[in-house]
Amino acid sequence: MVEFTVQNLNGEEVERLRGVFGPFTDSVRELIDATIRTEVDADVVATAKAEIDAITARLRSAQLDGPFGVRLSEGGQMPWGNPVIGLRNPIAPPLVMRRSADGGIHADFHLGAAYEGPPGHVHGGVSALILDHVLGEAASSAQNPRLTGTISMRYLRTTPLGDLHTEARIVRTEGVKTFAVGHIADADGVTVEAEGVFITPKWAR
Amino acid sequence: MVEFTVQNLNGEEVERLRGVFGPFTDSVRELIDATIRTEVDADVVATAKAEIDAITARLRSAQLDGPFGVRLSEGGQMPWGNPVIGLRNPIAPPLVMRRSADGGIHADFHLGAAYEGPPGHVHGGVSALILDHVLGEAASSAQNPRLTGTISMRYLRTTPLGDLHTEARIVRTEGVKTFAVGHIADADGVTVEAEGVFITPKWAR
Known part of the structure; x- marks a missing residue:
């Protein structure tokens, strides 16, 4: 509980x-x-x-x-x-998340030395940490908290440390399951994509 | 590069x-x-x-x-x-990773207040951060560094803050792709499962 x-x-x-x-x-x-x-x-x-x-x-x-x-x-x-x-x-x-008019969320943020995996680049797990949170927040609202059921990350290329952007949105909802997608991008485009299924926990149903 | x-x-x-x-x-x-x-x-x-x-x-x-x-x-x-x-x-x-006789790796670790998501429990993204690293390290060796291509997490239940265990191992290798699986567990068993595909980067081939 x-x-x-x-x-x-x-x-x-x-x-x-x-x-x-x-x-x-x-x-x-x-x-x-x-x-x-x-x-x-x-x-x-x-x-x-x-x-x-x-x-x-x-x-x-x-x-x-x-x-x-x-x-x-x-x-x-x-x-x-x-x-x-x-x-x-x-x-x-x-991260300071902002909600878009279409209901999605987005944030611009900066990652320095503390988030490094491959030299000069973001640790893949840090990207996963951020995407889990951002997709989860896109899938949730104050009235409907949702926790990660499953989430998959696809790394298109290594993400450089520095100024980055992330965004996520709900794709659809089926009962207690909400499907969301999102990504992290640098100035040259998307570096990591994510999709996940977020579940309304029993205590919030 | x-x-x-x-x-x-x-x-x-x-x-x-x-x-x-x-x-x-x-x-x-x-x-x-x-x-x-x-x-x-x-x-x-x-x-x-x-x-x-x-x-x-x-x-x-x-x-x-x-x-x-x-x-x-x-x-x-x-x-x-x-x-x-x-x-x-x-x-x-x-985490202090140890290599098992069968080639897999494992670590016992402790997560406190800094890793909290749902009250009293580990942030799902922190579990993803750890599993990305542990599976990647299982899939790699000093001679063969490998970076995450794709990784999926499945949350069986919320992971309590406190003493935890993680382990991972290679399932198979096909050319530049190495398939690995792993999990995080508390004293009552597995809380999060992960599977991923890890790629030998071009600069290491």
Whole structure:
């Protein structure tokens, strides 16, 4: 059973928290990139480690017992811990999804060193992570959450790190099954295609 | 074209760098978890942000121009920037893959708050990220790198956050195509199955 946390936060409080944690999470994203690319000496790394451990201890002095979950507040869902779109998850690039007039969704995003597989290129699994999320979001709505049943990825060529685009849309719905397609593209066109079947979970039927 | 960086590091130097960057990256992983779960006040977050920005600036005072790449040294590949197995990538859980006597590979790993999709459960795309990597590694060897051509995931049930297992193996090879299968499991059994076709890239034929 999947449980959602309901918080009685009003829109103003949600915006205040967004202002506190959005910039902080962006700073941790920069630190991730620097962790991979730095060439400083061992003593500089050791000092940085001690400082980070002290910061983490202060942050942990008051923290949730478990993961962030998906919170519901005035104004809708707060999936802030999500590894693709989460405002508070430094692993997330993050993608900012927009809904098109035709009901599909799309996002422009940037992938740097933290998402590398083949040298200079996006890890195929990172493309799969993003496409799973984007197709799932295209297939879902606030009233009808849907989870991935099956999904297939087809890699047309390796995707370069840098500025990228993704989009997805529903093809059709049959009962509890919703069929969706989408892709990732760079400036020269589509690099990875995906199609999936998304299922309305039992607890949401 | 995918280019590998060749470094003339001997085994001792690789071990020294492992000792410097392994523990540091683990500290950044803890910071990521704390970033998602902390409930401290805004002023504590603001102070932490300023400190992290200063640490990042010091790390960036000497850094690679681009992403880490895959480096070749005495003792083999150093895919330290990889988002699934990378010693220096805080996004990576990281998985430590082991090769079985029959040629398949397997890993036990742990996923916490940073990998959450449905509340308390692994994001379906994170499972896809991991399976893409694990099947690709099963399909490859140092002599025969192979990249994902197509891959399909089948979600049997939602995967709980926590201790997990993954394994993959080659089913057959036909020319430049290698067929592999694998899965992710929790203590109660398989949660996600995958099958894929992996291609020997032109530059490695």
